[in-house]
Amino acid sequence: MGPLPTITVAELTAYPLKGAAGTSLTAAGLTPAGFRHDREFMLVRPDRRHLSQREVPRLATLEPARDEAKLTVHAPGEVTPLVHEVVDGPPLDVTVHGRPCRGTDQGDEAAGWFSAFLGRPCRLVRFTGTRPTTRRDGTLRFADGYPLSVLSRASLDDLNGRLAEPVPMDRFRPNLVLSGLDPYGEDGITTLRVGTAVIDLVAPCARCIVTTVDQRTGEQTRRDPLRTLARYRTRAFEGGCGVMFGRLAVPRVPGTVAVGDPVDAR
Structure with a gap:
């Protein structure tokens, strides 16, 4: 057996205003409610x-x-x-x-x-004030249900290989992007140790129509990437709504995370 792949933090993004564009970060303070100001x-x-x-x-x-x-x-x-x-x-x-x-x-x-x-x-x-996550195992601000979303570059690369027109990472609005995983490798991970933080991956991310909005122009296609994802990705378990692409996460130990940090994924 060869050496295990090296997993690293490829991108960090916070979204100070819900629904608006993200702010790319080189390092981020991770609080119990997600990245600072997210x-x-x-x-x-x-x-x-x-x-x-x-x-x-x-x-x-x-x-x-x-x-x-x-x-x-x-x-x-x-x-x-x-x-x-x-x-x-x-x-x-x-x-x-x-x-x-x-x-x-x-x-x-x-x-x-x-x-x-x-x-x-x-x-x-x-x-x-305070607000619990969907499963009440953490806290969050105005995020939909969990304070963090995690996606790997390899998963997006695999999806783009199936699309007539590739889409950028911002269509999926992740907080934390990982490199070094196989496509959809994040599906089987439950814990990330990165920087001084520990993050629990607790649920699949069910994708919605926002993924069809061009984040640069604000124009909506209403077809891909959702249509293509639905052909090969399983539906999220909560109500059968949406297709799984990426994971939702809760910080277990707050800390500091930086682009390039090695990740211990289990």
């Missing part, structure tokens, strides 16, 4: 349900950046960027896929900027 902000409709690319694909074209004091969001075209000083506004009861959580309202200026760009009324909220 899904810290969210847009909500007047009924306080979260706004996503499912309804507004154009959300993908917004490019947020977060520092200690402010959230800066760039939009395509001649739109003046939003430079938002984070405030402790009034708390609002909001929902993510029907699950209750809380956010602090970030004011009329931010609400007006996003509403004008997206062409529908919405408000910006910042996560506050």
Whole structure:
């Protein structure tokens, strides 16, 4: 038997604003709720349900950046960027896929900027309080059900070999991308030890229509890669909805993770 392949961290991405573009990182602090600032902000409709690319694909074209004091969001075209000083506004009861959580309202200026760009009324909220993961074995902010998503480069390469037009990694919006695995090798992994952190892979990631949105242009195809994935990947076990591609994860031990770190995968 030859030597085992060396598995490393290939990419790290945080998503400060839920549904918007990600921020590529060279190193990231991993908290119990995921990467620092990940899904810290969210847009909500007047009924306080979260706004996503499912309804507004154009959300993908917004490019947020977060520092200690402010959230800066760039939009395509001649739109003046939003430079938002984070405030402790009034708390609002909001929902993510029907699950209750809380956010602090970030004011009329931010609400007006996003509403004008997206062409529908919405408000910006910042996560506050606590929220359990879907299986209640961790905590998260405004992510759908778990604080981290993990995918390997080899899995995307295998999928792209089946597509008429290859798609980039950002179609799947992972937080952590691994290199050195065989295609779909992440399916059989339960634990990652990387940097000073330990991460438990706890559920398959069921893919939705957001994977058909071009993350650069905000345009939707409504066919691939979902159609091709459905031909050869099994459906996720929760309700039989969506096809499995990648894994969802919960940090067991917080720490620091960096691109290039070796990964002990078990």
